Amino acid sequence: MRIQILVYSAGLAMCFLGASAARSADGWATAIPPPARSTDTISAAKLAQVKPGTSTKAEVQSLLGAPWRILQFNDCGMSMPGQADESWDYRGKNAKGTYRVHIEFDDSDVARLVAKIPDHAVGVKGTRAKTAPPDMKVAMKM
Amino acid sequence: MSHIKPQLAKRFGFSVLLALGIASQAPAQGPAAVAYPPYGSAIPVITNTEHRSGAVNEDTQKMPAPNGPNEESIWNMKVEGFNDNQARPIYQPLIVNQDGREIMYNGNLAGTAMNPLTGVSESNGTSIIDVTNVKKPKFLFHIPGPDPINGSFAAAGAQMVRVCPGSTMPNAAANGIAGKFFLLRAFGNAGANESHQIWDVTEPSAPKFLTTIIGGLSNTHKSWWECDTGIAYLVAGSKADGWQQSGSTQHVYIYDLSNPAKPVFIRQFGLPGQQPTASVATQQPCLNAPSDTCYEGTTNPPGGVHGPVSMGTVVNRVYMPYGVGASGVIQIDDRMKLVNGCKTSGPGANPNASSNCKNSPTQADLLWPQVSWVTMNPENGGHSSMPVFNVPIPEAQSNFGDGTPESKSLLFVSSEGTANNCFGQAPHDSWILDIANEQTPWPMATLSVPQFPGNFCGKGARFGAHAVTEQIYPPYYGKIISVSWFNAGVRVWDIRDPKNPKPIAYFIQAPNSNTAASCSTINGVTNCFNATMNDYVEYDDRGFIYAADRAGTGVTILSLTGEARNAILPQSEQ
Secondary structure: OHHHHHHHHHHHHHHHHHHHOOOOOOOOOOOOOOOOOOOOEOOHHHHOOOOOOOOEHHHHHHHHOOOOEEEEOOOOOOOOOOOOOEEEEEEEEEOOEEEEEEEEEOOOOEEEEEEEEEOOOOOOOOEEOEEOOHHHHHHHOO | OOOOOHHHHHHHHHHHHHHOOOOOOOOOOOOOOOOOOOOOOOOOOOOOOOOOOOOOOOOOOOOOOOOOOOOOEEEOEEEEEEEOHHHOOEEEEEEEEEOOEEEEEEEEOEEEEEEOOOOEEEEOOEEEEEOOOOOOOEEEEEEOOOOOEOOEOOOOOEOOEEEEEHHHOOOOOOOOOOOOEEEEEEEOOOOOOEEEEEEEOOOOOOOEEEEEEEEEEEOOOOOEEOOOOOEEEEEEEOHHHOOOOEOOOOEEEEEEOOOOOOOEEEEEEOOOOOOOOOOOOOOEEOOOOOOOOEEOOOOOOOEOEOOOEEOHHHHOEEEEEEEOOOOOEEEEEEHHHHHHOOOOOOOOOOOOOOOOOOOOOOHHHHHOOEEEEEEOOOOOOEOEEEEEEEEEOHHHOOOOOOOOOOEEEEEEEEOOOOOEOOOOOOOOOEEEEEOOOOOOOEEEEEEOOOOOOOOOOOOOOEEOOOOEOOOOOOOOOOOEEEEEOEOOOEEEEEOOOOOOOEEEEEEEOOOOOOOOOEEEEEOOEEEEEOOOOEEEEEEOOOOOEEEEEOOOOOEEEEEEOHHHHHHHOOHHHO
16 A cells, blocks of 8 residues: 555656646746645544655655645845745534634655634634644754 | 926825825826936935924824734824735835736745636746736736755746836837836746746736846845836846856946847946955955955855845935945946946946956955945845935924025945844844035934834844835825835834834735745744735835735735824825
């Protein structure tokens, strides 16, 4: 089973790279892998398999599908201290309502944190994120 | 309204009606009449008639505390409209009057999102939105940005936008560009093969790629394009060009884009100490060890330029902020000498320009156009530097000097807050510099937003100044100034008494289901927050105010109300 996941992940990664290489010089013909619709929700059980500190982008995509949105906030060519290199957003739903799943990756394309942010939580100050174990954080320069 | 010029009064009255929501939302007729930078070189005349006691003794409303985190907070402003920008995070918005249609161009940060118009997930590029009817903005088109490289979006995005009408360019008829509109945009962010592009956006719902001005760049950033001369100040870096910076690695490439299809390179420019031949290993600060090989500012080599602002041919000055969020320098340059300083004859020319002046200038080449420079404290950088000329000083309308009423030219400078939850950074503010004597700019006042009430360092995302509004809209010019303040939203000050600037309005957008989480690790605990980040605030030529969100929440269209509206109205109409 593990091998199957790896093969699938590798295949997806290859598609991703191949699609990326297909753009034209003016940036017109983009070819990002097909995303989930922005209203699609993900499986909580599969989300639980995403492990900060070990799960790669390809593994996350094989588990959850393509994110509905990808963000990369670095501007001015500067890496902002303590901020992600790239984040992927998914949507989820449970008995309490809808939420966003926010997964941040480091510059090695390994997930550094996973958080579930309620959509309609007025007054909430913050949501504790799932992060890599402390010894791995050091290695990841969090 | 007698003190306002008739033509201005007509536009002003129409704009105020719109801003008040009294007028219908029918499109304005005819082309834009603005001739202020960047569309022309005229500067509005400020005719403030404040009482000599200024703002000090005014009976003013106390700034109310904002609502709790996740909630909208608004003071002396009204929400007129909204567009979600396809959930893309906006860096720079620009609203352009295109023959009576008000078109918004949003430069987006890197990433990808679904474009419902095409059914395809597109790399974030340039959003084009018709905001003629502010109640119902219509998303017209998304021009994609660069695709990811090896699966990473680190080099993607198209953050910056400028638009010029072809009609205002020199030789418009001969070049066949009269009646057309052109978009200048950055293509890529932090990669090694970026560019600045030009698109024909005459029909904004069907933009056409025109040309790449220059490729092989890195760290493209906020450019300026003079629509009456075609001169463009493009911001970028390139490993191949040998320029040297600390932190953000950008300098200026100056081009003549008066014929947008045929860009003409003029020169590269930056601070002394950044040029390719600078001896970074041995050079000393110009501040206390001036020499032929020194660097300006507090860091060696100096930080990169963020975004030049040219005030055109009449004022003949270009204002350049360096450093972005740290070790800042603000430089004032003679525009003519800057543009023509690598020539050896003609207006602005430098008879002693070096043979490599265009690409690898000497320090003397760089000093030729420099009027003055100010070193900021190292905790803050130069993000914005926007001048406002000849603001009457209320207390100095009599009694001082020979009794002649005194006005001052001002430079509004901002640093950029860069850390989530303030962790690891100093406060980042905005300042008013007195540039009446431009050889010796001097601080006049600070524009600051208090951390409390609001607990802005605790609510998530960034807190601090970012960008000063750059669009010149006469009824606002010299009366109010707006600065984007990330999670503290749009902030508006009454600057009619610039020694005592007064907070007069704000808007903090509520997060929605598209708001990207902002996470930070403090003392070993990582929390993610649901906060908007106002990245830029801009005006259109009707007076509507646009709050663009960096966290993907969308763009909110606002108007002024109450005391803030009164600040721009003549006393007889308040």
